[in-house]
Amino acid sequence: MKDQEITQVIRSWEGQNKAITDIFTKYDDDYYFNEVAPGRNRAIYLLGHLVAMNDLMLPMLDLGEQLYPELENIFITQPDRAVGEIPSIGTLKEYWTKLNEVLAGHFGALSGAAWLGRHTRVSEEDFQKETLRNKLNVLIGRIGHMNYHRGQLIFLTPKA
Amino acid sequence: MKDQEITQVIRSWEGQNKAITDIFTKYDDDYYFNEVAPGRNRAIYLLGHLVAMNDLMLPMLDLGEQLYPELENIFITQPDRAVGEIPSIGTLKEYWTKLNEVLAGHFGALSGAAWLGRHTRVSEEDFQKETLRNKLNVLIGRIGHMNYHRGQLIFLTPKA
Numbered sequence: 001m002k003d004q005e006i007t008q009v010i011r012s013w014e015g016q017n018k019a020i021t022d023i024f025t026k027y028d029d030d031y032y033f034n035e036v037a038p039g040r041n042r043a044i045y046l047l048g049h050l051v052a053m054n055d056l057m058l059p060m061l062d063l064g065e066q067l068y069p070e071l072e073n074i075f076i077t078q079p080d081r082a083v084g085e086i087p088s089i090g091t092l093k094e095y096w097t098k099l100n101e102v103l104a105g106h107f108g109a110l111s112g113a114a115w116l117g118r119h120t121r122v123s124e125e126d127f128q129k130e131t132l133r134n135k136l137n138v139l140i141g142r143i144g145h146m147n148y149h150r151g152q153l154i155f156l157t158p159k160a
Numbered sequence: 161m162k163d164q165e166i167t168q169v170i171r172s173w174e175g176q177n178k179a180i181t182d183i184f185t186k187y188d189d190d191y192y193f194n195e196v197a198p199g200r201n202r203a204i205y206l207l208g209h210l211v212a213m214n215d216l217m218l219p220m221l222d223l224g225e226q227l228y229p230e231l232e233n234i235f236i237t238q239p240d241r242a243v244g245e246i247p248s249i250g251t252l253k254e255y256w257t258k259l260n261e262v263l264a265g266h267f268g269a270l271s272g273a274a275w276l277g278r279h280t281r282v283s284e285e286d287f288q289k290e291t292l293r294n295k296l297n298v299l300i301g302r303i304g305h306m307n308y309h310r311g312q313l314i315f316l317t318p319k320a
Contacts, residue, residue: 038198
């Protein structure tokens with residue numbers, strides 16, 4: 001059992017996943033090598049970045065290991081173009097789909113008490129002082145992060 | 161009384177307000193006449209758009225009338241540059257601050273039951289079928305909207 005509010009946040013997460021998926025199924029693979037704005041990240045980097053950041057929810061929410069730990073260096077630690085060999089758009093899209101399925105399974109199974117419990121990056125001691133630093137907060141943050149980069153990815157749309 | 165989850169969503173909203181405020185207190189007023197990317201919206205338009213969209217929460221959440229109804233045509237209905245005379249950055253920043261104060265006051269006072277009640281754009285009949293179309297959902301959507309445009313506004317930052 002969990003409060004309805006948690007279900008609403010999970011719905012919001014699902015909505016963002018779908019919106020990002022829509023962007024990355026709209027054009028040919030080559031198109032995602034475009035920068036979202038001159039001198040800014042390429043779309044392919046942002047997809048890798050979103051996979052890598054959402055993948056980190058698995059350990060942060062105590063749900064297991066990252067599925068694709070090799071992405072962390074390429075798409076979080078390093079900026080775009082710093083690493084020469086990166087996975088293809090096709091591979092990243094597969095990872096994105098698979099990760100969303102795995103996370104959705106966990107999210108459906110997590111109890112309300114678990115969502116309101118501490119995430120693994122905050123100590124038991126700090127959590128006593130700041131009880132909002134819970135698993136739900138991690139999810140709220142990741143939804144915001146997806147929205148943030150979606151606002152950039154929308155610039156791939158050719159100008160009217 | 162309200163569930164802790166609602167408090168967390170309100171905190172997330174406050175965090176976005178602060179992050180947007182930080183962007184609009186960083187540069188001289190003139191700087192916000194820059195487009196966030198070539199051919200895209202100017203920053204001043206996005207600030208007006210954020211005020212106008214958040215202002216609509218007042219009627220949607222049944223908290224009263226919009227404070228600045230005149231912004232709706234300029235910054236929602238019409239695209240950037242369609243209206244010749246628009247409020248100054250200074251005025252829009254005042255509106256932004258005032259609106260956030262008014263909304264924060266209401267948000268603190270709203271009960272948990274009110275947050276989970278229908279918003280004014282959904283009929284009683286439709287709400288019975290889709291009970292997640294509540295006031296909290298409006299707030300979650302607006303937080304996402306702020307993040308989305310913040311991802312664009314960050315492109316004002318000069319390139320390294």
